[in-house]
Amino acid sequence: MPGAPTLGVDLGGTNLRIAVVDVDGRVLGEERAPCPATGWRGIVDAIAALVETLRVAFPDVAALGVGVAALVDQGGNARYAPNIPGLIDAPLRAALADALGLPAVVDNDANAAAWGEACHGAARGVEHALVVTLGTGVGGGIIAGGRVYRGAHGFAAEIGHWPFERDGARCACGEPGHWEASASGPALGRRGREAAAAGAAPELLRRVGGDAGAITAPDVATAARAGDDDALAVIGAYATDVALGLAGLVNILDPELVVVSGGLVELGDLLLGPLRQAFVGHVEGAAYRPPVAIVPAVLGDLAGVIGAAALARDAVT
Amino acid sequence: MPGAPTLGVDLGGTNLRIAVVDVDGRVLGEERAPCPATGWRGIVDAIAALVETLRVAFPDVAALGVGVAALVDQGGNARYAPNIPGLIDAPLRAALADALGLPAVVDNDANAAAWGEACHGAARGVEHALVVTLGTGVGGGIIAGGRVYRGAHGFAAEIGHWPFERDGARCACGEPGHWEASASGPALGRRGREAAAAGAAPELLRRVGGDAGAITAPDVATAARAGDDDALAVIGAYATDVALGLAGLVNILDPELVVVSGGLVELGDLLLGPLRQAFVGHVEGAAYRPPVAIVPAVLGDLAGVIGAAALARDAVT
Numbered sequence: 001m002p003g004a005p006t007l008g009v010d011l012g013g014t015n016l017r018i019a020v021v022d023v024d025g026r027v028l029g030e031e032r033a034p035c036p037a038t039g040w041r042g043i044v045d046a047i048a049a050l051v052e053t054l055r056v057a058f059p060d061v062a063a064l065g066v067g068v069a070a071l072v073d074q075g076g077n078a079r080y081a082p083n084i085p086g087l088i089d090a091p092l093r094a095a096l097a098d099a100l101g102l103p104a105v106v107d108n109d110a111n112a113a114a115w116g117e118a119c120h121g122a123a124r125g126v127e128h129a130l131v132v133t134l135g136t137g138v139g140g141g142i143i144a145g146g147r148v149y150r151g152a153h154g155f156a157a158e159i160g161h162w163p164f165e166r167d168g169a170r171c172a173c174g175e176p177g178h179w180e181a182s183a184s185g186p187a188l189g190r191r192g193r194e195a196a197a198a199g200a201a202p203e204l205l206r207r208v209g210g211d212a213g214a215i216t217a218p219d220v221a222t223a224a225r226a227g228d229d230d231a232l233a234v235i236g237a238y239a240t241d242v243a244l245g246l247a248g249l250v251n252i253l254d255p256e257l258v259v260v261s262g263g264l265v266e267l268g269d270l271l272l273g274p275l276r277q278a279f280v281g282h283v284e285g286a287a288y289r290p291p292v293a294i295v296p297a298v299l300g301d302l303a304g305v306i307g308a309a310a311l312a313r314d315a316v317t
Numbered sequence: 318m319p320g321a322p323t324l325g326v327d328l329g330g331t332n333l334r335i336a337v338v339d340v341d342g343r344v345l346g347e348e349r350a351p352c353p354a355t356g357w358r359g360i361v362d363a364i365a366a367l368v369e370t371l372r373v374a375f376p377d378v379a380a381l382g383v384g385v386a387a388l389v390d391q392g393g394n395a396r397y398a399p400n401i402p403g404l405i406d407a408p409l410r411a412a413l414a415d416a417l418g419l420p421a422v423v424d425n426d427a428n429a430a431a432w433g434e435a436c437h438g439a440a441r442g443v444e445h446a447l448v449v450t451l452g453t454g455v456g457g458g459i460i461a462g463g464r465v466y467r468g469a470h471g472f473a474a475e476i477g478h479w480p481f482e483r484d485g486a487r488c489a490c491g492e493p494g495h496w497e498a499s500a501s502g503p504a505l506g507r508r509g510r511e512a513a514a515a516g517a518a519p520e521l522l523r524r525v526g527g528d529a530g531a532i533t534a535p536d537v538a539t540a541a542r543a544g545d546d547d548a549l550a551v552i553g554a555y556a557t558d559v560a561l562g563l564a565g566l567v568n569i570l571d572p573e574l575v576v577v578s579g580g581l582v583e584l585g586d587l588l589l590g591p592l593r594q595a596f597v598g599h600v601e602g603a604a605y606r607p608p609v610a611i612v613p614a615v616l617g618d619l620a621g622v623i624g625a626a627a628l629a630r631d632a633v634t
Contacts, residue, residue, distance in 0.1 A: 071602045080605035088605065128469035144468070149461065151571020152445035158601045162565025166482040173601060178565075248479025248495075252459075252569060254468020284475045284490060285388045288397035288405070 004062040006316070007054065007102075008309030009047055010109060010301075011035060011068040013083030016043070018050045019302070020058045021309035025120025027302060029054055039086030040078070040095070048099045063103040064096060065312030067112025067304045074154045076106035082173075105315045109304055110157060111148050113261065114141020116307025118148075121299040122259045130255040131297070132159065132246065135262035137172055138180040142253060148311075160184070164245055182241040185217040185263055191234045192220040201230035217264070224270050235267065236274045243278035250292055251284050261297030272296060321379040323633070324371065324419075325626030326364055327426060327618075328352060328385040330400030333360070335367045336619070337375045338626035342437025344619060346371055356403030357395065357412070365416045380420040381413060382629030384429025384621045391471045393423035399490075422632045426621055427474060428465050430578065430614075431458020433624025435465075438616040439576045447572040448614070449476065449563065452579035454489055455497040459570060465628075477501070481562055499558040502534040502581055508551045509537040518547035534581070541587050552584065553591045560595035567609055568601050578614030589613060 003023055010017040013035060020029040031050040036042035047066070055061060070081030076093025078084075097104040107115075114123075114131035123129035129143040138160030142149035150156050160180030161173055168177035169190065181187060195201040196212035204223045208214045223231035246258055264271060276294050283292065299306055320340055327334040330352060337346040348367040353359035364383070372378060387398030393410020395401075414421040424432075431440075431448035440446035446460040455477030459466035467473050477497030478490055485494030486507065498504060512518040513529035521540045525531045540548035563575055581588060593611050600609065616623055 071605060073606075080602040144461070144466065151461070152573035153571055153606055155602070155606055156569065156571035158568035158571075161568040161601050162479070163561045164480055164483070166485065168483065175599060244480045249569070251475035251478040252473065252566070254470055254473035254475075256469035282492060284478050285397040285472070288388060289390075289470055289472055 004060045005058060006309040006312040007051060007061050007064040008112070008305035008307065008312065009064065009066040009068075010112070010304030010308060011043065011047075011066060011084070012109065013069060016046055016050070017305055018047065018054065019305035019309065020054050020061060021306055023313065025116070025306050025310070027306065029057055030305070035084060037085045040090035040092060043084075043087070043090075044092065044095045044099055047096060051100055061102070063105070063312035063316040064100060065112065065308035065310070065315070066092060066096065066104070066106040067109035067308040067311075068092065068106060069109045071155050072106055072108050074150065076104070078106065103312070103316050105311050107148070107150075107308070107311055108141075108154070108157070110139035111141045111150065112307035112311060113299075113303035114143060114157075114259075114307065115148050115310055116299050116303040116305075117259050117261065117297050118143045118307075119310040120306055121303060122295050122297050123257055126257045128253075128255045129257045129259060130159075130246075130249060130253055131259045131261060132249075133262035134183060134242065134260060134264035135185055138183045139262075143255075144253075159249060164241070179245040183238075183245055187241075188220055188235070188238045188264065189215060189217040191238050192217070192231070195230060195234050201228075201234065203228045204231050204234075221267055221270075224267070232270070235270055239271055239274035240278040243275050244282060246275075246294070247279055247282035256290070256292065258292060258294045259297050260294060261303060265296045268296070321377045322375060323626040323629040324368060324378050324381040325429075325622035325624065325629065326381065326383040326385075327429070327621030327625060328360065328364075328383060328401070329426065330386060333363055333367070334622055335364065335371065336622035336626065337371055337378060338623055340630065342433070342623050342627070344623065346374055347622070352401060354402045357407030357409060360401075360404070360407075361409065361412045361416055364413060368417055378419070380422070380629035380633045381417060382429065382625035382627070382632070383409060383413065383421070383423040384426035384625040384628075385409065385423060386426045388472050389423055389425050391467065393421070395423065420629070420633050422628050424465070424625070424628055425458075425471070425474070427456035428458045428467070429624035429628060430616075430620035431460060431474075431576075431624065432465050432627055433616050433620040433622075434576050434578065434614050435460045435463075435624075436627040437623055438620060439612050439614050440574055443574045445570075445572045446574045446576055447476075447563075447566060447570055448576045448578060449566075450579035451500060451559065451577060451581035452502055455500045456579075460572070461570075476566060481558070496558075496562040500555075500562055502579075504558075505537055505552070505555045505581065506532060506534040508555055509534070509548070512547060512551050518545075518551065520545045521548050521551075538584055538587075541584070549587070552587055556588055556591035557595040560592050561599060563592075563611070564596055564599035573607070573609065575609060575611045576614050577611060578620060582613045585613070
């Protein structure tokens with residue numbers, strides 16, 4: 001059924017979200033539930049239950065796409081998901097297709113979100129784009145030649161996990177000095193705590209009642225929005241690390257566009273301004289190539305379900 | 318003429334090398350000259366002169382491919398070549414096709430060498446491979462889906478140029494702490510000098526007549542081959558930095574195979590042994606994915622001409 005809507009699932013460590021999405025990327029209906037902690041069979045059952053609910057109003061959905069916070073292989077098996085209990089070597093694609101009687105695709109959640117921005121968002125019509133998600137961690141998706149770049153096994157685009165600062169802060173994955181440990185939301189909070197503890201952010205310290213150790217990324221953001229120069233300086237230092245990492249990724253991948261998504265992008269130009277400024281000139285041969293624009297994502301936290309639904313649509317058309 | 322040989326050019330800062338290569342990757346004839354320092358027209362003339370010489374014995378060559386140490390755009394223009402005087406915004410492809418009356422393609426030299434290894438060398442038959450050249454600098458080529466990954470503008474795979482050590486040694490490109498500055502041949506020499514100056518490599522110091530500042534990468538290699546434990550430790554520390562960087566690139570690109578080429582690979586298992594050992598476990602979710610093999614290149618310094626000739630063959634078949 002060309003033109004029929006498809007289902008998109010965004011499956012993270014905490015929440016399970018599912019939407020009916022039309023060919024123009026519009027969300028027609030949506031259901032949510034907590035992510036079951038009972039292993040992959042419980043997850044399949046939970047998705048199936050939400051699909052049956054949505055099928056009452058949308059009986060013509062043509063396929064199901066899932067974006068999941070996991071390493072997903074080319075067969076749609078979730079091989080490893082550090083934040084979802086029991087999701088190891090889980091045959092999600094096959095089990096969902098069986099349970100629902102629908103064509104199903106399963107991909108990494110960041111790939112799905114990137115594909116959402118590529119099909120219906122900030123990277124629409126762009127053949128080569130890098131989508132970088134700055135949030136609790138740093139994730140991303142690579143669009144190359146108008147498709148999701150998945151690598152040999154489907155595990156590509158783990159773009160937060162490479163050594164950025166040899167003896168830097170430990171990454172959530174356990175490795176020291178990964179870019180994620182400098183470019184994630186928690187890294188912004190850490191910078192705020194360090195600045196306050198060093199006496200370099202008195203207004204920020206005052207805002208949290210004098211306990212430097214209590215400062216979080218949202219505290220830094222709130223202070224920056226209120227015009228606190230110290231908080232702005234903290235964001236500037238953070239933006240420099242993000243920019244240097246982005247320049248490195250641009251040297252490796254040569255996208256024409258970088259899309260920044262995730263919680264940090266809510267800072268808007270408070271982040272994107274210093275980020276763009278710090279980025280310029282760090283790309284190889286910058287004077288001899290077209291500039292790479294850095295733009296904010298536009299789909300917000302709907303990117304995952306919209307992209308997963310688009311992947312499902314691709315699979316049946 | 319399917320089956321006709323093609324011409325492959327390897328154009329670096331010092332040497333111009335050109336070979337007639339058959340469909341099986343065998344070099345049938347070869348010419349060399351110094352790389353002219355008279356700008357791109359001089360380079361085109363020099364290539365044309367060598368081609369005319371080779372055409373006497375091989376009149377049926379079907380096309381010409383060039384790999385050049387430059388940022389090369391999708392139209393075969395060399396946009397920027399820091400080590401080749403006058404090679405800025407040079408329309409090499411069009412000028413060579415005009416001068417020779419042959420179909421011509423121009424690509425980055427590391428891309429060409431990677432394509433050589435993919436077509437006729439260590440990555441033959443591999444759909445997704447990363448070819449890393451450890452030499453004066455660190456270069457590379459990305460094979461993705463059985464093709465050279467070029468990115469949006471042809472500038473991809475500048476894989477030496479990303480921040481690896483925040484306040485590390487300055488890269489040849491001017492940026493501080495790029496991986497190239499830790500993983501190149503000169504970085505191995507620098508480690509040897511540092512070890513000798515710190516009194517940690519007395520035998521290495523003796524070999525160079527007591528002048529720690531005179532130690533080069535080949536000195537470290539010679540001492541290691543002779544069994545000097547201190548030199549082996551220097552190589553081990555160097556290999557760890559190479560391995561951590563490779564693991565990061567594998568997290569981003571997800572190849573099934575890493576091919577190591579360049580002058581450093583002549584160290585053989587003295588390098589590859591500690592490199593493989595340091596690499597294991599630093600890839601995300603390593604326990605849940607197929608291991609990535611690290612193998613030496615097999616075409617040596619012929620990879621460039623063989624790969625350039627293969628690119629030319631692809632263009633006419």
